[in-house]
Amino acid sequence: MPRGPKKIAAREDSEETRHTILRTAEQLFMEYGYRAVSTRQIADACGLTQPALYHYFADKQMLYVEVIKENTTKTQTALERIVRRNEGVAERLSLVVRYLHSTTQHDIGLMLHDIQHELSPQMQELLNDLFNTCLIAPIASVFEDGIRQGLLRHPQQGGLDAINSAYLLMTMLPKFIDRPQSQEGSALHSNRYGATIEQAEMVVQVLLYGLVREQTREQQIITLSADKKTIPDRNG
């Protein structure tokens, strides 16, 4: 019959194992996707047998849900700290992008695809709400500031609303960094760490200021407006 100390030791061991499973599952799910990662892969990577996972999580889906829950909650904390800073919109967006890029938050599109296609409707709704509350809302609040300050175009004057801006930022994030490369040897992750901050900065630059040179900007807007019939009042 196990008593006090043994019980405590077992409990500590269990929580540590649970945490190991969560971290391992996060890495695998985020890289390969829900369906492509088997419960046996996760267990092997943790040094466990596959049935052992079911002591800690009800099933594969709930393990995935817990992974996303932990991830988004942790990210929310970091984002809200950045958002509350006493700095400009551009500076805070830069910090947001750098933070998101530094985490294993790699392919947001893969995560959203899994949520929409591989989970039960109840879990879909739960994780969608979590995604919107923990990730989109904090980022959108920065864009909201920008719109309120008159820095960003107002949605009713040809601008993009804060929530769509936040989505756009997240989708722009990892993609043109992780894009396929014509293989030139075995150095797959070669220039990934040097240019990282520069590329993160570029995302914010493009999102805020676009690709157009400053001098030609006004004339371009007029040109496109003739085709589009929007943004007519620049001094309204």
Add this chain to the structure above:
Amino acid sequence: MPRGPKKIAAREDSEETRHTILRTAEQLFMEYGYRAVSTRQIADACGLTQPALYHYFADKQMLYVEVIKENTTKTQTALERIVRRNEGVAERLSLVVRYLHSTTQHDIGLMLHDIQHELSPQMQELLNDLFNTCLIAPIASVFEDGIRQGLLRHPQQGGLDAINSAYLLMTMLPKFIDRPQSQEGSALHSNRYGATIEQAEMVVQVLLYGLVREQTREQQIITLSADKKTIPDRNG
């Protein structure tokens, strides 16, 4: 022993069936991903048994490769027609975005993920090259025009090079349209067709001009430059 007419009829039937399989597989692969679509699903949707597929394609991977080959080649034709038009950079990019949005080219990220993670190295290289040649290159040539004309910022002066710009355009494309919605009834695909062109236009607007209001743009660039130490010479 079957003779002339019968043989011809069988051949026509075969090509039609092959085409049906390709179209069906494309829809399923592009929506759910390579791994999530079984060969039996594809066969069922075509009104065939699963082993019948293997008369037309060597295996599942080759079917996927043929789907991508057909898709990218068709898209290349359309893109190159747009690119050759006698119109401005912004107008041609608008046409590109509208075309890509109109096709089932939905989740480019899913496609790239499947190519990188689910196929053999040989097929990876083949499809990566195809992707770059058929999709990225034509779009990049428009950005190249913009840079050459002095319309877009030069890569060495804080701008983004043409190829990265093309990637960025493709990643911005479908995402903030297909984003998860808080379910409000069963009308899932509700406002998708009315606002389509407007949203496509918005992608080009943001990509070229960013989110910042015109009046405040110059001062913002100066603000960020102080933090970043780039784009110092606006009249260079």
Add this chain to the structure above:
DNA sequence: CCTACCGATCGGTAGG
């Protein structure tokens, strides 16, 4: 283009 069937692997359970 079908029926019948294969080995491998999947998520999950029984029982200790």
Add this chain to the structure above:
DNA sequence: CCTACCGATCGGTAGG
């Protein structure tokens, strides 16, 4: 936390 095992499904083959 393990061994042993389950039914279901996967991609693919044999043979006609």
